[in-house]
Amino acid sequence: MTFTTRTTGTTRQKNHALLYPRFLWQLFLNSFRGGPAFYLWMTCLTAIAVVGLGAYAHQVNEGMRITALTDHVSWGLYIANFTFGVGLAAGAVMMVIPAYLYDDHEMHDLTIIGEILAIAAIALCLCFVIVDMGRPDRLWHMLPFIGRFNWPISMLTWDVIVLNGYLLINLHVTGYLLYMRYLGRKPNPKVYVPFVFLSIGWAISIHTVTAFLYQGLGGRPFWNSALLAPRFIGSAFITGPAFVIVLLQVIRRVLGLQINDRPIGTLRSILRITIPVNLFMFCSELFTALYTGGHHSAALSYLMFGHEGKTALVPWIWTALAFNASSALLVHSKVGLRGLNAACVLAFVGVWIEKGMGLIIPGFIPSTLGEFVEYIPTLTEWRITAGVWALCLLLLTLGIKAARPVLEGELAARRAEHS
Amino acid sequence: MICVIAAACGERHHSESAFRQRIATAPAASARPNETPRAETRDPVQLHALTLLDGKGQTKQVNCVSCHSLAPLDKLREQQLSVHGGERKLSHGNLTCKSCHDQDHNDRLTLVGGDTAPMTEAITLCGQCHGPQYRDYKRGSHGGMKGYWDRSVGTRERMHCVDCHDPHAPAFRPLMPVLPPHGSAEKAR
Amino acid sequence: MAETTSTRRRALKVIGATLGASAFAAAAAPIKHWAENLSLGEVLQKHYQELTPEQLKDVLSRLERETLRKYGAEVTIEDIRPEPNTSFGYALNLSICIGCRRCAEACHKENNHDRATNNSYIRVLEMQKGSLDLEKGNAHYDHPVPAPDKFYMPVQCHQCDNAPCIKVCPVQATWKEPDGIVVVDYNWCIGCRYCEAACPYHARRFNWKAPEIPAEEINPHQSYLSNRIRPQGVMEKCTFCLHRTRRGQLPACLEACPTGARVFGNLLDPNSEIRWVLENKRVFVLKEELGTKPRFFYFFDE
Numbered sequence: 001m002t003f004t005t006r007t008t009g010t011t012r013q014k015n016h017a018l019l020y021p022r023f024l025w026q027l028f029l030n031s032f033r034g035g036p037a038f039y040l041w042m043t044c045l046t047a048i049a050v051v052g053l054g055a056y057a058h059q060v061n062e063g064m065r066i067t068a069l070t071d072h073v074s075w076g077l078y079i080a081n082f083t084f085g086v087g088l089a090a091g092a093v094m095m096v097i098p099a100y101l102y103d104d105h106e107m108h109d110l111t112i113i114g115e116i117l118a119i120a121a122i123a124l125c126l127c128f129v130i131v132d133m134g135r136p137d138r139l140w141h142m143l144p145f146i147g148r149f150n151w152p153i154s155m156l157t158w159d160v161i162v163l164n165g166y167l168l169i170n171l172h173v174t175g176y177l178l179y180m181r182y183l184g185r186k187p188n189p190k191v192y193v194p195f196v197f198l199s200i201g202w203a204i205s206i207h208t209v210t211a212f213l214y215q216g217l218g219g220r221p222f223w224n225s226a227l228l229a230p231r232f233i234g235s236a237f238i239t240g241p242a243f244v245i246v247l248l249q250v251i252r253r254v255l256g257l258q259i260n261d262r263p264i265g266t267l268r269s270i271l272r273i274t275i276p277v278n279l280f281m282f283c284s285e286l287f288t289a290l291y292t293g294g295h296h297s298a299a300l301s302y303l304m305f306g307h308e309g310k311t312a313l314v315p316w317i318w319t320a321l322a323f324n325a326s327s328a329l330l331v332h333s334k335v336g337l338r339g340l341n342a343a344c345v346l347a348f349v350g351v352w353i354e355k356g357m358g359l360i361i362p363g364f365i366p367s368t369l370g371e372f373v374e375y376i377p378t379l380t381e382w383r384i385t386a387g388v389w390a391l392c393l394l395l396l397t398l399g400i401k402a403a404r405p406v407l408e409g410e411l412a413a414r415r416a417e418h419s
Numbered sequence: 420m421i422c423v424i425a426a427a428c429g430e431r432h433h434s435e436s437a438f439r440q441r442i443a444t445a446p447a448a449s450a451r452p453n454e455t456p457r458a459e460t461r462d463p464v465q466l467h468a469l470t471l472l473d474g475k476g477q478t479k480q481v482n483c484v485s486c487h488s489l490a491p492l493d494k495l496r497e498q499q500l501s502v503h504g505g506e507r508k509l510s511h512g513n514l515t516c517k518s519c520h521d522q523d524h525n526d527r528l529t530l531v532g533g534d535t536a537p538m539t540e541a542i543t544l545c546g547q548c549h550g551p552q553y554r555d556y557k558r559g560s561h562g563g564m565k566g567y568w569d570r571s572v573g574t575r576e577r578m579h580c581v582d583c584h585d586p587h588a589p590a591f592r593p594l595m596p597v598l599p600p601h602g603s604a605e606k607a608r
Numbered sequence: 609m610a611e612t613t614s615t616r617r618r619a620l621k622v623i624g625a626t627l628g629a630s631a632f633a634a635a636a637a638p639i640k641h642w643a644e645n646l647s648l649g650e651v652l653q654k655h656y657q658e659l660t661p662e663q664l665k666d667v668l669s670r671l672e673r674e675t676l677r678k679y680g681a682e683v684t685i686e687d688i689r690p691e692p693n694t695s696f697g698y699a700l701n702l703s704i705c706i707g708c709r710r711c712a713e714a715c716h717k718e719n720n721h722d723r724a725t726n727n728s729y730i731r732v733l734e735m736q737k738g739s740l741d742l743e744k745g746n747a748h749y750d751h752p753v754p755a756p757d758k759f760y761m762p763v764q765c766h767q768c769d770n771a772p773c774i775k776v777c778p779v780q781a782t783w784k785e786p787d788g789i790v791v792v793d794y795n796w797c798i799g800c801r802y803c804e805a806a807c808p809y810h811a812r813r814f815n816w817k818a819p820e821i822p823a824e825e826i827n828p829h830q831s832y833l834s835n836r837i838r839p840q841g842v843m844e845k846c847t848f849c850l851h852r853t854r855r856g857q858l859p860a861c862l863e864a865c866p867t868g869a870r871v872f873g874n875l876l877d878p879n880s881e882i883r884w885v886l887e888n889k890r891v892f893v894l895k896e897e898l899g900t901k902p903r904f905f906y907f908f909d910e
Contacts, residue, residue, distance in 0.1 A: 032621065043624070050635050053636060054634070054636075057636050057642075060642050061641055061642040062638075062817065063817035063818065063841065065816035067816075072810075074801045074805060074814060075801060075805060129800075132801075133841075134797075134801070134840070134842060134843075135797065135798050137646060137651055138779075138796070139798065141655075141798050142798065147655075148796070149778070150779060153775050154775065154802075155776065156802055160778070217805060218898040218899070219806060219808025219895070219898060295743070368808045369733060369747070369810045371810075556868075558885070559871050559873075560701055560871045560884075560889070561701070561704060562867075564863070566857070566858060566863075567856045568858050568873050568874070569857075571856070572856040578868065583867065591706065591754075591867065593752035593753055594706065594708045594752065595752055596707060596708050596709040596749065596753050597713045598712050598713040598728060599748065599750060600731060601726055
């Protein structure tokens, strides 16, 4: 008895228990196939990741005293990057919304890129959480039923659920599409499309929950603002599209895929709204703090202008503002692709600073007892941060590489439709 | 003529080993009686000693009575305060020697109303002028203490006024603070 | 020709893989060293509230052995349960505190804090008279106290009745005991420091490294939930010296105070001194508007 399939390829339904591991093995082998440029890129990333691992091993062994964190500023570079990473993961869904909600067909073919970016970004977040933990050997304490999971009171437990859920959704969709491609079968929309729609709402939730982590703390007036979650979503929808615009061009050049400019144009339209909105929300916070004055303005005042000679963060935030403002101008003016890429890089870095160093650190300065203790990350922290980013770029590269057949197939089908 | 007498618990700071001994032999929690309300127990108030400087500049603990039972009181003059060592002046508001010391008995103090009290009960005299502080002291919010908060299982020792306040110059002497907070990333203001 | 290229490529891959693997092993070596010092018992240990009495006994003796091995000191670690009908409160007289920090020093010694960092649960702020603005406070004063135009405010864990730190802990490593003390299970805490971010009073301390204390300075009378020597990477805080106060004794900070500015006792006892202070003095709490409901009260005499 044979099953006919709708495309060319194998015709017999084989045992998935045998096929799936073989598929994974092929993915693994595929990671080592490539030209010299690919090897150079991957070797550099691996080297950086190993440096990061070495620094992390030292941190685990000697304790976090080798970071610049103190009881005054107890979260720093790692959580800053974690926060940014959640935004990037949420923003990756910005490809999905036009594709599935607005029937943008050209975007539809490329959504798998956004989903792979989401997977890599969530991996980034999980890595940063682990490197920030004082006792990574006790990670199992957070498992529901096995450990003690303080749900629903602790926002951190909500964050664990939504981040891992988002990872699973994207792994499922991507894995399914890749697996079907491997089998040479057409994917069944019922298996993955509901999850794609789910990922849209879920993406908003991951970043809202992450914002709620900070927003609910009465002892930290800099964070205790209702505007924090909207700011997070707004900046997530800058970093996602900005990264994808550049990523699409890289894929176009490196993989030789024929991606035309329309999806890029769609993402650019999104940036045209989200970059100014993000700036507007920042200005709103600025006004509230500085016009009212008093204790509420202490952290923002320190961030923007320093306090009694302590100005470590001032250059950072003004750079971020300059980057965000110039990217807003660039994205609205009639510049070509090069100008757009500049705007994307500026916006990406600008938001990284503003959301990372410009949001997490000032939350702790002044401390709850009014003390101004500054935080300047150590080399160890930079190494570990670089290592985690390198690891996740590795994952992203491998993911895109694995998705190449899917992309090629989709794009070829689209071209065949139009010709 | 400085006599050095260490009263039974005559030092302001008990030695570590004696203290640990008390903790080690403390009754276990299970020995605590369960009746409420607890019986009122008076804190033993020990008149500890004045901290003085001897001729060599070293601090010694001296019990007031040890000298005041020997020296004839009518010869007390403010200038003689220096016999306690160091620069001592009488600076206790507008008080004079006679305000507190009984002229007829060296080891007694005059109370308001004409009564006298032994020096070991100086707290009664202090309390007659310093009512709020005496009230706070009795209620546990003034003056040091060591021991048990739960007097049904253990005793508590209170400081006496003169342990901290030299009655001739009662202003609490400034101390240097200990254990400055510091760490690898602490920065002074 | 193609074959030599592919064998050369394969050889390069093998060399690369070997180099990579050895670099990886070298980088990860300190983790191996750290893992060697971890006991399996500690890694698998359950939450304090889930341990049976036998398991708890085993844990305590294991901890005592580890303390002997790591610090060279013989200690006793007990599990001291709360007394019934007890609810602790603490008050501080700002009129007579002189800021000498002897309370902080007593805490440092009693609770086996790391010596090099002068760690203590108590932080004393020198405040400007006429203002309760914490930003005008200074914890780094170094001159004879009290200074004439200043007053002094020691801050430590307030054991809040509506504690933000308890709400945010993802693994329930910190909770409120029946006698009001907020405790931490140091063997359950994962070191995420969310509680430290949530606390409005700077009450929590993190072990950025394992504490270093000379054996002769270690306080050997320890309890599981309070002053046993904490491991690296976990949170800790003031426990109102529960290893003393649950036995009816005064906390170490109170005994060290030379002026008697501290008042401690059982809020449920209507005759207690803490109750008298709350009923007769004008007490206030810090940051009352946050709704944390602290059990640590401040008052002035005038």
